[in-house]
Amino acid sequence: MGNIVEINNLTKIFGDGDKSVKALDDINLSIQEGSFTSIIGGSGCGKSTMLRIIGGLDTEYDGKVLVDGENVASPSREKGFIFQDHRLLPWLTVKENIRFSLPKEEKKNDELIKKHLAIVGLADFEDAYPKQLSGGMAQRVAIARALANKPKILLLDEPFGALDAITKVNLQEQLLKIWQREGITMIIVTHDIDEAVYLGQKVVVMTPRPGRVKKVYDVNIGTMRVRTGEPFTAARDKIYKEFFKETELPFTYNI
Amino acid sequence: MAAVLPNLTKESAMEEKKKKGVGYWLLYIALPLTVMIVWEGFALAGKLKPYALPKPGKIVETTVEYIQNGQLFTNIGVSVLLVLEGFFLAFIAAFTVGIGVTIFPKFDTFTDLVIQILKPIPPIAWIPLAILWFGIGQDSKIFIIFIGAVFPIFLNTADGVRTIDKKYFELARVYETPKNQLVTKIIIPGALPSILTGIRLGLGNAWVSVVAAEMIGATKGVGYMLSNGRSLSRPDIVILGMLLVGIFGKLMDDFVRFLRKKIIKWN
Numbered sequence: 001m002g003n004i005v006e007i008n009n010l011t012k013i014f015g016d017g018d019k020s021v022k023a024l025d026d027i028n029l030s031i032q033e034g035s036f037t038s039i040i041g042g043s044g045c046g047k048s049t050m051l052r053i054i055g056g057l058d059t060e061y062d063g064k065v066l067v068d069g070e071n072v073a074s075p076s077r078e079k080g081f082i083f084q085d086h087r088l089l090p091w092l093t094v095k096e097n098i099r100f101s102l103p104k105e106e107k108k109n110d111e112l113i114k115k116h117l118a119i120v121g122l123a124d125f126e127d128a129y130p131k132q133l134s135g136g137m138a139q140r141v142a143i144a145r146a147l148a149n150k151p152k153i154l155l156l157d158e159p160f161g162a163l164d165a166i167t168k169v170n171l172q173e174q175l176l177k178i179w180q181r182e183g184i185t186m187i188i189v190t191h192d193i194d195e196a197v198y199l200g201q202k203v204v205v206m207t208p209r210p211g212r213v214k215k216v217y218d219v220n221i222g223t224m225r226v227r228t229g230e231p232f233t234a235a236r237d238k239i240y241k242e243f244f245k246e247t248e249l250p251f252t253y254n255i
Numbered sequence: 256m257a258a259v260l261p262n263l264t265k266e267s268a269m270e271e272k273k274k275k276g277v278g279y280w281l282l283y284i285a286l287p288l289t290v291m292i293v294w295e296g297f298a299l300a301g302k303l304k305p306y307a308l309p310k311p312g313k314i315v316e317t318t319v320e321y322i323q324n325g326q327l328f329t330n331i332g333v334s335v336l337l338v339l340e341g342f343f344l345a346f347i348a349a350f351t352v353g354i355g356v357t358i359f360p361k362f363d364t365f366t367d368l369v370i371q372i373l374k375p376i377p378p379i380a381w382i383p384l385a386i387l388w389f390g391i392g393q394d395s396k397i398f399i400i401f402i403g404a405v406f407p408i409f410l411n412t413a414d415g416v417r418t419i420d421k422k423y424f425e426l427a428r429v430y431e432t433p434k435n436q437l438v439t440k441i442i443i444p445g446a447l448p449s450i451l452t453g454i455r456l457g458l459g460n461a462w463v464s465v466v467a468a469e470m471i472g473a474t475k476g477v478g479y480m481l482s483n484g485r486s487l488s489r490p491d492i493v494i495l496g497m498l499l500v501g502i503f504g505k506l507m508d509d510f511v512r513f514l515r516k517k518i519i520k521w522n
Contacts, residue, residue, distance in 0.1 A: 057425060075429040087426050091444040091521045100440055101430040129521045149430065 004153055004185050005031035005054060010063035012049055012211075023049045024061070025210035031202075036179055036186045038200030040193060040239070046211025047189045048157050054187065055081045055155045068152055077103065080151030080184075082159045086138035088130040088145075095126035098145045106148075116148040117141070119178065136167035140174070147178065156188040160195065169227075172199060193243075197236045198227055205242050215242065309491045314498075317491040331499050333476040334465050337393060338507075341400025342461045346454065349405045353412025353450075354442065370409070378403035378464040382471055391472040396465060403464030407456035415449025416442050448522075451515045455508055462504045 012024040023046040031037050039047045052058040053065055056075040065072050067079060075081065088097045098113045106112055117123050120140035130138055139159060146154060156175075160168040176199060179186050190196050196203045203217040219235045226232060291311050297303055298310030305313070321327035356363035378399050389395035423441050432440070443450075469478020477496045484492030 055429070057428065075431075077429070077431060079429075081429045083422070083426075085422070087422055089423060089426075089441065089444070091447075091519075092440070100432070100436070103431070104433075131521060 002033055003030040004033040004068055005029070005187070006064070006066040007050075007054075008064040010050070010053065010061060010065060012046065012053065012058075012061040022210035024053075025212050027063070027211070027213055029204065029213060029216075031185065031187060033185055034183050035201050036176075036199055037188070037202045037204060038196035039187065039189045039204045039206060040191065040196040041206030041211075042191065042208055042243070044211075045206040045208040047206050049211070050206075051155050051157050051187065051189045054153075055079050057081070077101075077149040078152045080146035080149060080154040082139075082142055082146055082154065082156040084158045084161050086130065086135070086142040088138055088141055090130050093127050093129055094122065094133070094141050097130070097141065098148050101145045101149055103149070112148055116144040119147060120144045120174065134167075136163050136171060139163065139171065143175070143178070147182070147184075151184060153185040153187065156186065158189055158191065161190070161192075168195070175199065193236055193239050194227070197232065197239060203235075203239060205239060306488050307490060309494075313491045314494055317489075317495055321495065327495075327499070330476055330480050330496070331503060334469065334478070334500075335503060337396050337400060337465050337469075337476065338458070338461045341397045341464070342404045342458055344397070345401045345404035345457060345461070346408055348401075349408035349453070349457070350412055350450070353409045354416065354438065354446075356413055357416040357442070358438070370406075374406050374410075376402075378460070379467045382468060385468070386472060396468040396473070396476075399468040400461045400464045403460040404457035407460055408450070408453040411449045411453025411456065412446060415446030415453075418449070419445035448515075448519060451511065451519075455511050458507050458511065459504065462500055466500055 007027055007029040010024055010027040010029075011022070014021045014023050027050060039050065041047045049058065053061055054067060054072065056067075056072045056079060059073060072079075088094070089100060092100060094117065095110075095113055098116065099107060102109070102112070113126070114123060117126055120143055122137060122140055122144065125133065125137065125141075130141075133141065143159075160171050163171065172195060175186070178184075186199075188195070188199055197219055200219055203219055205214045205217065206212065207214045217235070217238060295311050298312075303310065318327070321330075352366065356366060381399055381402050382395075385395040385398045389398055419441065423445065424437075427437055427441060465476070466478040466481065469476040470482045471478075473479040473482075477499050480496030480499075481493050484490065484496060
């Protein structure tokens with residue numbers, strides 16, 4: 001399969017004149033269709049900015065960004081985007097939140113809504129309001145909402161960053177299963193090394209000031225992921241060292 | 256399975272019921288009751304001049320008299336109808352313009368100066384013009400009420416839309432939401448709590464305006480009761496009129512708060 005994302009000489013500068021900050025500096029990256037890629041880096045390395053550019057949420061940059069062979073001009077349903085917050089509309093029930101996202105011809109398709117709620121294991125919660133859901137459940141609804149729109153690519157911007165450790169692991173498992181079943185290209189931005197290694201076939205390590213791609217690792221721990229054992233630990237250690245060497249400091253989470 | 260969900264509304268309703276026992280209601284009426292007793296006491300001691308402040312019993316008498324001869328319902332009915340008419344027109348105008356200025360920045364710029372200058376002018380300042388334009392009939396009063404109610408509703412509507420979290424508009428971009436749905440699914444529900452606050456303030460102002468307008472030129476209504484009571488040196492009529500405004504104002508506010516609870520189920 002070909003590349004669904006092609007990034008060539010991508011540079012992004014925030015502000016202008018003396019106060020300008022180079023958020024991304026000459027990024028080159030290609031992502032294969034159907035693959036799962038993790039992008040990891042400390043805060044301020046531009047990883048979220050890059051994801052937003054791929055998703056069409058930010059369209060002011062220099063360089064070339066192609067998704068599915070086309071220049072990205074705006075966000076679209078084809079480029080599913082999962083934010084760190086679940087971003088469900090508080091005044092709509094779970095079912096209506098998904099209906100809100102659907103294209104005109106699918107608005108009345110209750111089956112489609114039910115099917116995708118079932119995928120994330122929330123079939124019984126269609127009439128609940130977001131406030132009645134836990135953080136993890138709400139984020140699952142957000143994933144169901146994105147999937148119901150049949151995206152070609154799913155972009156996840158620190159989707160589990162605000163969740164507790166156990167919920168986080170559960171959602172990672174679910175996401176991996178969805179990826180294996182649906183074959184959607186997924187790109188996740190994270191600052192959690194375990195998450196990056198567990199989910200990604202490729203781990204893109206970025207460094208800040210200016211945001212650059214430092215290295216791209218292939219993580220070969222097989223399709224059936226295991227969090228323990230030699231292959232996982234070895235892959236994780238390599239990336240840990242990447243950060244220690246870089247900053248001479250123990251890696252800390254930036255939440 | 257739905258039972259797993261915490262039923263937020265039921266829980267809070269139960270909590271409220273628990274709070275409102277006999278003790279609650281006793282405390283609730285303690286202050287007005289005390290005022291009445293002290294007032295009656297002063298009257299019995301002969302410390303009150305009946306032409307300035309009658310004893311509570313006299314007000315009760317007048318109330319009964321006004322109910323029997325139908326004047327109470329005629330007067331309050333006229334005022335309630337005026338308030339509703341003026342308020343309704345104000346709501347339509349304020350809601351439309353309030354949403355309009357937030358969606359179309361050019362419309363905002365176009366209308367801003369006029370709105371900002373008209374806003375500080377109190378409704379009573381409009382009475383002379385209203386009489387010149389609409390005569391001393393009901394139309395001029397509806398106009399005064401309109402002026403009184405329109406600005407709080409407008410301001411709270413526009414403010415409500417402007418304080419909707421920008422992240423929901425970003426979400427709408429991702430899902431290519433058409434403009435009409437942006438209004439019906441994000442802008443209006445997002446601004447609704449603030450709009451309802453505007454409605455409560457607007458209704459309050461509508462009562463202020465109706466009393467002012469009726470005191471100046473009217474032959475019916477609660478404002479007329481006030482001015483008529485003064486010219487007849489009947490403070491009991493004046494106080495009855497004031498109480499009617501207070502009670503009906505509170506009832507309308509209660510109704511809006513009830514609506515708010517019914518409509519805003521998501522909080």
